[in-house]
Amino acid sequence: MLINLSPTPPDAVMLAARLFAEDPRPHKVNLGIGMYYDEEGRIPQLAAVREADHRLRSRNRPWPYLPAEGLVDLKNKAMPVVFGEDQADDLRRRTAWIQTVGGTGAVRIGAELARAIAPDAMASISDPSWPNHEAIFRAVGARVSSYRYYDVESCDIDVDGMLEDLGRLPRGTVVVLHGCCHNPTGFDPTPAQWNHIAQVLADHGLIPFIDLAYQGFGEGLEADAQSVRIIAQSCNLIFVSVSFSKSFSLYGERVGLLFVVTESEAQAALVGERARAVSRALYSSAPSNGALLIAEVLGDPQLKTTWIDELDAMRRRILLMRAELVDQLAGGNRGANFAPIKAQRGLFSYSGLTRTEIERLRVDHAIHAVGDGRICLAALNAGNLPSVAAAIRQVSSR
Numbered sequence: 001m002l003i004n005l006s007p008t009p010p011d012a013v014m015l016a017a018r019l020f021a022e023d024p025r026p027h028k029v030n031l032g033i034g035m036y037y038d039e040e041g042r043i044p045q046l047a048a049v050r051e052a053d054h055r056l057r058s059r060n061r062p063w064p065y066l067p068a069e070g071l072v073d074l075k076n077k078a079m080p081v082v083f084g085e086d087q088a089d090d091l092r093r094r095t096a097w098i099q100t101v102g103g104t105g106a107v108r109i110g111a112e113l114a115r116a117i118a119p120d121a122m123a124s125i126s127d128p129s130w131p132n133h134e135a136i137f138r139a140v141g142a143r144v145s146s147y148r149y150y151d152v153e154s155c156d157i158d159v160d161g162m163l164e165d166l167g168r169l170p171r172g173t174v175v176v177l178h179g180c181c182h183n184p185t186g187f188d189p190t191p192a193q194w195n196h197i198a199q200v201l202a203d204h205g206l207i208p209f210i211d212l213a214y215q216g217f218g219e220g221l222e223a224d225a226q227s228v229r230i231i232a233q234s235c236n237l238i239f240v241s242v243s244f245s246k247s248f249s250l251y252g253e254r255v256g257l258l259f260v261v262t263e264s265e266a267q268a269a270l271v272g273e274r275a276r277a278v279s280r281a282l283y284s285s286a287p288s289n290g291a292l293l294i295a296e297v298l299g300d301p302q303l304k305t306t307w308i309d310e311l312d313a314m315r316r317r318i319l320l321m322r323a324e325l326v327d328q329l330a331g332g333n334r335g336a337n338f339a340p341i342k343a344q345r346g347l348f349s350y351s352g353l354t355r356t357e358i359e360r361l362r363v364d365h366a367i368h369a370v371g372d373g374r375i376c377l378a379a380l381n382a383g384n385l386p387s388v389a390a391a392i393r394q395v396s397s398r
């Protein structure tokens with residue numbers, strides 16, 4: 001049988017992950033896909049999660065299907081983390097939710113719902129953004145546009161450009177925002193700027209879709225959710241996709257949540273019903289293990305404190321790596337160009353390295369990053385940083 005299939009262009013992040021996996025060189029470094037590694041270069045098993053795992057195992061429970069919407073305990077414990085205690089109580093009644101297969105699943109189900117709610121709505125995505133945002137919205141048949149976000153000249157966030165572009169979007173456009181730790185640039189609006197953004201979204205009848213995949217890795221757990229909390233005060237239809245992959249170091253468990261804040265309990269019921277139908281047609285219900293682990297941690301004040309401390313330690317270690325990398329690059333040809341790495345937040349840096357330089361890093365030095373110049377700082381440690389810095393100096397000196 002003839003297979004009538006044209007080649008599929010690879011997702012840039014997944015391509016970097018594949019090339020890293022296939023690289024046989026033992027000293028290879030993975031600055032591609034967004035995963036946090038500890039100082040020893042390992043993906044950590046958080047103590048809070050380990051203890052939760054121990055407790056769950058000792059209860060010797062079976063593994064039934066989760067209900068179609070997912071683990072209600074996870075939703076109840078996660079809502080205050082995302083929306084804040086007080087706001088979560090206010091919003092609970094009019095917020096639809098579904099547990100999803102990772103943050104990606106939350107964006108996909110959210111995109112499906114947005115399309116069902118506003119079939120003609122376009123999706124507007126920051127330029128640049130996580131490549132999967134565009135892929136997901138196109139996959140559900142939405143038209144996609146972009147708004148200005150990053151100024152290449154000044155290597156900084158372009159909030160004025162962003163506000164101007166948002167203000168020109170047709171009413172009902174779904175605006176995809178990164179709640180914190182913008183992927184790939186690492187530049188986030190300040191709370192004052194989020195207030196402006198919320199105002200423009202509300203004034204122009206736009207639908208915010210906040211992707212919160214890195215809460216805790218920017219300025220801290222509470223500060224990183226300010227975007228959501230500010231926007232929830234101004235807009236009355238909001239999508240929030242949440243990923244716990246990074247914050248609990250539970251990547252393969254694929255734990256995500258989608259919240260849709262609506263105007264009323266009746267609307268929330270309709271949206272929740274549709275969300276369950278969408279997930280049923282995709283994979284029925286989300287997996288249970290990671291969700292149970294996270295609910296156990298968030299449900300126990302002591303484990304929750306341990307988790308918050310561990311998350312903060314990861315965040316602070318990345319900041320140290322940022323400062324150290326900038327220091328070690330300072331002496332090179334383009335030293336000054338790398339200074340913004342220190343001001344960026346989250347796992348990533350939009351390094352300014354060109355595609356050719358990224359390719360040289362991979363071919364000559366076994367250092368893997370994303371083709372657009374995004375590097376994952378969370379994979380650096382005292383052991384590999386000097387050689388990474390030396391390699392960057394070398395490829396950027398030609």
Ligand code: LMR
Pocket residue numbers: 013014032033034035104130132183213
């Ligand atoms: C990333 O951007 O590297 C992560 O969000 C992982 C992914 O799925 O792309």
